[in-house]
Amino acid sequence: MNEALKNGEVFSLYGLVLSYFFSMLGYWVWLALKKEWFGRLATVLAILGLTANTVAIILRTIIAQRPPLSNAYEFILTFCWGIVAVYLFTEFKYKLKALGSFVFPIVILLLGFVILKMGPQDRVAQAIPPALKSQWLTIHVLTAMLAYGAFAISFGLGIMYLLKDRPNKGIIVRFPSTLVLDEIAYKVVGFAFPMLTLVILTGAVWANYAWGTYWSWDPKETWSLITWIIYAGYLHARLMYGWQGKRAAWLAVLGFLAVLFTFFGVNYFLPGLHSYAS
Amino acid sequence: MPHSDEGIIDKLWNLFSSMKTGLFLLGVIAVSAGVGTLIPQAHLYTSVWFEFLLGLLCINLVVCSVQRFGGVYQKTFKPSLPANAAEVPAKIQVQLSGEKQGLQASILKVLRQHGYRITQNADSGAWRFLAQKKRWGNWGSFITHIAFVILIAGALLGSIAGFKGFLSAGIGSTVPIQKINLTKGQISENFAIKINAAEDRILPNGERDNWYTDLSVLENGQEVVRRTLSVNHPFSYHGVTFYQAQFSQGAKFDVDYKGQHMPAVLQNRGENYFQAPGTDLYLIVAAMKTDPQDLIVLYQVYKGNAPEPVKTAQLKMGETANIENAYTLKFEGLVPITGLQVKKDPGVGIVWLGSFLLLLGLLLSFYWRPLMLTGVWDEEQSLVVIGAAAGKRSSKAQEDLNSLSLTIKAEYALPKGEE
Numbered sequence: 001m002n003e004a005l006k007n008g009e010v011f012s013l014y015g016l017v018l019s020y021f022f023s024m025l026g027y028w029v030w031l032a033l034k035k036e037w038f039g040r041l042a043t044v045l046a047i048l049g050l051t052a053n054t055v056a057i058i059l060r061t062i063i064a065q066r067p068p069l070s071n072a073y074e075f076i077l078t079f080c081w082g083i084v085a086v087y088l089f090t091e092f093k094y095k096l097k098a099l100g101s102f103v104f105p106i107v108i109l110l111l112g113f114v115i116l117k118m119g120p121q122d123r124v125a126q127a128i129p130p131a132l133k134s135q136w137l138t139i140h141v142l143t144a145m146l147a148y149g150a151f152a153i154s155f156g157l158g159i160m161y162l163l164k165d166r167p168n169k170g171i172i173v174r175f176p177s178t179l180v181l182d183e184i185a186y187k188v189v190g191f192a193f194p195m196l197t198l199v200i201l202t203g204a205v206w207a208n209y210a211w212g213t214y215w216s217w218d219p220k221e222t223w224s225l226i227t228w229i230i231y232a233g234y235l236h237a238r239l240m241y242g243w244q245g246k247r248a249a250w251l252a253v254l255g256f257l258a259v260l261f262t263f264f265g266v267n268y269f270l271p272g273l274h275s276y277a278s
Numbered sequence: 279m280p281h282s283d284e285g286i287i288d289k290l291w292n293l294f295s296s297m298k299t300g301l302f303l304l305g306v307i308a309v310s311a312g313v314g315t316l317i318p319q320a321h322l323y324t325s326v327w328f329e330f331l332l333g334l335l336c337i338n339l340v341v342c343s344v345q346r347f348g349g350v351y352q353k354t355f356k357p358s359l360p361a362n363a364a365e366v367p368a369k370i371q372v373q374l375s376g377e378k379q380g381l382q383a384s385i386l387k388v389l390r391q392h393g394y395r396i397t398q399n400a401d402s403g404a405w406r407f408l409a410q411k412k413r414w415g416n417w418g419s420f421i422t423h424i425a426f427v428i429l430i431a432g433a434l435l436g437s438i439a440g441f442k443g444f445l446s447a448g449i450g451s452t453v454p455i456q457k458i459n460l461t462k463g464q465i466s467e468n469f470a471i472k473i474n475a476a477e478d479r480i481l482p483n484g485e486r487d488n489w490y491t492d493l494s495v496l497e498n499g500q501e502v503v504r505r506t507l508s509v510n511h512p513f514s515y516h517g518v519t520f521y522q523a524q525f526s527q528g529a530k531f532d533v534d535y536k537g538q539h540m541p542a543v544l545q546n547r548g549e550n551y552f553q554a555p556g557t558d559l560y561l562i563v564a565a566m567k568t569d570p571q572d573l574i575v576l577y578q579v580y581k582g583n584a585p586e587p588v589k590t591a592q593l594k595m596g597e598t599a600n601i602e603n604a605y606t607l608k609f610e611g612l613v614p615i616t617g618l619q620v621k622k623d624p625g626v627g628i629v630w631l632g633s634f635l636l637l638l639g640l641l642l643s644f645y646w647r648p649l650m651l652t653g654v655w656d657e658e659q660s661l662v663v664i665g666a667a668a669g670k671r672s673s674k675a676q677e678d679l680n681s682l683s684l685t686i687k688a689e690y691a692l693p694k695g696e697e
């Protein structure tokens with residue numbers, strides 16, 4: 001029974017990697033050749049990949065009997081899920097296929113890390129220490145998935161903005177106007193910022209149950225706060241100085257780099273409480 | 279003189295009511311926090327100047343909020359009607375022509391059906407109205423900013439008035455709360471903790487379930503509460519909270535001091551010591567091997583303040599040793615030692631209140647955008663001009679208004695008396 005589940009999980013992993021990879025190629029070809037057919041294929045593959053991703057997460061949860069929150073492999077699975085889910089929502093809501101060309105490379109880079117840097121032994125479901133057995137962590141992970149996913153989308157939109165904000169030529173002509181890109185990015189950050197706040201606060205509630213300290217300035221906490229401040233800066237600057245547009249786009253890019261550093265850099269470069277996660 | 283004073287106060291007020299200042303402070307805080315993670319030894323976050331920055335930010339937020347309170351209040355509860363058609367927002371606008379009474383009735387009906395609150399004025403024959411929806415959304419950023427200040431205040435209170443310490447003890451021992459190792463603050467409480475039992479529970483599949491400590495609180499030697507706590511399930515007594523933090527094995531000895539037997543529980547690596555009464559000999563356990571088949575402790579005896587031990591030797595389970603002809607020591611086996619974080623934080627409730635309000639404010643800001651329509655009857659052209667305040671939404675606002683106006687037109691066109 002357990003073996004079957006494990007095989008199912010590995011199968012889903014390969015399924016989602018292949019689907020996302022060919023989906024990325026589809027979005028690129030669509031953007032380059034303007035063949036509608038490729039665009040549709042890319043979207044179908046993205047949906048397929050998201051389905052496999054969902055199955056992989058559910059199987060992992062059943063196998064490990066806990067939410068997927070104990071190692072980098074599990075984090076990347078949920079991170080990718082968040083990115084693709086928010087991406088598909090954005091594509092359908094704003095009819096924005098061109099964004100796929102910029103979002104899927106992030107997904108593929110994350111998964112490339114799993115494929116290239118992690119052997120099967122790094123992917124097995126490990127026992128978690130008692131401190132990680134908390135309902136608050138479930139909400140912590142769920143909200144992180146959506147917040148980080150949405151920030152990846154605003155990053156993609158920021159890149160598109162910066163490319164578009166120049167004399168139009170080539171495939172860039174197919175992007176929506178800078179005005180539209182800016183507004184969608186703002187909406188996405190407006191969704192993600194309260195989520196990120198919830199991520200940080202549920203983490204604090206959990207830490208308070210586990211150690212009696214809701215905030216201990218460990219590097220992961222500190223970097224999540226820095227990320228939070230960058231996006232707070234984005235929201236304000238945009239609101240007040242007419243920092244809409246280019247500078248806001250740069251902040252969206254910077255913010256996502258901070259997200260990635262919080263996610264990877266802290267685990268691999270800096271010591272701290274969250275280092276069990278690496 | 280008072281003149282130049284006012285000048286300075288005005289300048290300060292302007293400085294602190296500026297969002298530029300706020301963003302600058304936030305930026306400095308972010309950068310220094312980042313630097314702090316690269317140089318972990320710097321104790322940056324508890325340094326005075328870091329607290330000073332946070333203090334400035336709070337002043338900034340309070341000044342900003344005070345300044346904006348009136349505006350937000352008025353916008354929510356006492357919005358002013360447009361004086362004439364020129365005051366209706368022109369950017370997002372529709373015009374509906376028709377006969378006054380019927381149009382007015384249709385507009386009111388449709389807007390009310392859509393959940394708008396309506397304020398209107400019809401004196402001197404001119405009809406003017408204002409329709410609001412989700413008006414509490416106006417308070418989003420105000421609540422967010424105040425919440426942040428509340429959160430910081432709670433954290434500050436906790437760091438001033440609370441304490442933090444660590445208690446580690448073997449089964450059967452009683453520790454007065456005043457005796458625990460403090461890392462911060464002072465203890466005014468006066469009860470004692472008795473460790474009744476402690477367990478490292480392993481699940482059938484070999485994974486660790488949790489660490490459990492069964493403890494009692496003693497007031498003047500009398501048990502008043504008894505509780506079992508585990509990791510993630512702390513226990514509080516009179517504002518002092520105990521968290522299961524560590525679990526280890528200690529060595530249990532029987533000390534025979536001139537025919538008098540007394541127990542001693544020592545933790546590994548010299549975490550604690552035993553001093554036999556009337557001697558200046560200090561016994562510690564420097565290392566131990568916890569293989570159940572082959573239990574061994576390496577103990578050391580220090581005399582007075584001498585830096586070097588006077589004796590270093592091993593004992594197997596059940597063996598006895600003579601310690602400097604002062605007493606004999608028998609190694610009886612291992613006992614669990616539970617490590618509890620002990621904390622009093624009177625600010626934590628305020629921190630949670632601030633957190634809750636912060637979330638509430640953000641939800642209002644981003645998921646509860648207020649909508650405001652204003653309209654004026656234009657007698658000359660026999661039409662109603664309706665405009666929407668743009669707020670932070672722009673491209674969709676015109677669409678929404680158009681679809682609303684279609685509904686109103688349909689309502690207006692409906693033959694009356696058939697409803």
Ligand code: HEM
Nearest residue numbers: 232235236239295296297300301338339342419422426643
């Ligand atoms: C501590 C971090 C802060 C957070 C989390 C925060 C959050 C927010 C949010 C969510 C908004 C609404 C943005 C929107 O609707 O797009 C906002 C608006 C605003 N904030 Fe902050 N803020 C912070 C610090 C500050 C500071 C230090 C100042 C300056 C005193 C400030 C002044 C303002 C102003 C003036 C607005 C405009 C409100 C409006 O036009 O509706 N904020 N803030």
